[in-house]
Amino acid sequence: MRDNIYLTLLAIFAPLSFLTVGGGQSVIPEIHRQVVEVHGWISESQFLADYAISRMAPGPGSLIVTLIGWQVAGFAGAVITTISIFVPSSILVFLLARVWARHRGAPWQTAVELGLAPIAAGLILAASLTLMRAASGGWLAVVVTLATTGLLLATELNPLFMIAGGALMFLGLRL
Amino acid sequence: MTELAPPPNLRTLFLAFARIGVTAFGGGLSGWMMQECVRRRKWVTEEEFLTGLALAQALPGINVVNLPIWIGYRLAGGWGALVSALGVVLPPMLLVTLMAISYGWLQRYAATGVALQGAAAAAIGLSLAMGLRAAKRQVLRLQPALVLLVVFVAIGVLRLPLMWVVLAMAPVSIGLCYRQVRR
Numbered sequence: 001m002r003d004n005i006y007l008t009l010l011a012i013f014a015p016l017s018f019l020t021v022g023g024g025q026s027v028i029p030e031i032h033r034q035v036v037e038v039h040g041w042i043s044e045s046q047f048l049a050d051y052a053i054s055r056m057a058p059g060p061g062s063l064i065v066t067l068i069g070w071q072v073a074g075f076a077g078a079v080i081t082t083i084s085i086f087v088p089s090s091i092l093v094f095l096l097a098r099v100w101a102r103h104r105g106a107p108w109q110t111a112v113e114l115g116l117a118p119i120a121a122g123l124i125l126a127a128s129l130t131l132m133r134a135a136s137g138g139w140l141a142v143v144v145t146l147a148t149t150g151l152l153l154a155t156e157l158n159p160l161f162m163i164a165g166g167a168l169m170f171l172g173l174r175l
Numbered sequence: 176m177t178e179l180a181p182p183p184n185l186r187t188l189f190l191a192f193a194r195i196g197v198t199a200f201g202g203g204l205s206g207w208m209m210q211e212c213v214r215r216r217k218w219v220t221e222e223e224f225l226t227g228l229a230l231a232q233a234l235p236g237i238n239v240v241n242l243p244i245w246i247g248y249r250l251a252g253g254w255g256a257l258v259s260a261l262g263v264v265l266p267p268m269l270l271v272t273l274m275a276i277s278y279g280w281l282q283r284y285a286a287t288g289v290a291l292q293g294a295a296a297a298a299i300g301l302s303l304a305m306g307l308r309a310a311k312r313q314v315l316r317l318q319p320a321l322v323l324l325v326v327f328v329a330i331g332v333l334r335l336p337l338m339w340v341v342l343a344m345a346p347v348s349i350g351l352c353y354r355q356v357r358r
Contacts, residue, residue: 059267148300
């Protein structure tokens with residue numbers, strides 16, 4: 001069985017690439033079913049720790065697949081699960097970007113840009129609300145979020161200062 | 176309309192997305208990308224960015240990887256798409272592995288979790304500020320304002336599935352705009 005573990009990982013994760021939408025949370029239950037229940041590669045508590053770490057770390061949330069690949073089959077496993085989840089859907093976007101570039105300036109493209117702009121703005125605002133609801137930290141988290149928003153709208157300060165400021169405020173008031 | 180800057184080289188593109196990848200705590204990556212690509216570096220217009228964002232969200236795949244591919248291709252073709260996607264995935268991939276290795280050790284310090292909570296709260300502020308900025312231009316006219324409101328309420332308040340909302344609203348909004356563009 002050991003020799004085809006990489007192919008098994010590929011066969012599990014590559015189809016999931018097309019089922020991910022948005023932040024990638026949509027496929028977490030299926031990943032759990034496969035690696036914990038069906039194959040028993042990692043334990044329930046290990047899965048939960050992986051989930052917590054991938055949420056805590058910066059960058060794309062779906063990097064949980066890197067951790068799982070790594071625990072199941074080492075470095076090569078990590079590379080394979082990451083490629084499997086990202087590459088298939090990326091090819092689709094890439095092809096669309098090519099078609100898009102070829103028709104730049106066409107009237108239908110102007111219409112698509114004008115039509116999608118308010119949808120995208122609504123999506124960012126909805127995502128912010130969802131993130132605020134999910135954030136841990138109670139009232140202090142809301143204060144930090146709103147203060148950051150205000151500062152960013154009113155000043156040209158580098159957002160990195162505010163990320164550091166948020167971390168320091170929490171350390172000062174919550175520790 | 177603001178003047179756009181000349182397109183960056185591949186190295187600059189990779190580093191820009193790598194920086195976004197490792198500093199975006201708590202899931203505000205789109206906000207960071209808008210801040211970098213539209214406001215700070217003026218690589219793409221706000222409309223172009225928002226189009227890419229809406230498509231990146233609606234297409235299958237992780238939206239925060241789809242969007243760099245879209246922007247990277249627009250700026251520097253196929254290689255641009257590749258280095259942008261690698262920039263946003265590789266450094267965080269190394270970081271998440273390092274965090275997993277040191278997890279047992281990190282867990283012993285309560286400070287880690289508390290500091291990350293604060294960083295995440297601030298990162299949400301970045302996302303909210305970008306959303307408000309993008310919304311400001313849309314609410315000036317009735318039609319885009321209504322579209323924005325419907326999308327926000329459907330996903331943010333009613334929590335309907337994002338893909339279905341976009342698939343339902345995009346043809347309506349684009350169709351209405353197409354009629355205006357043709358005139």
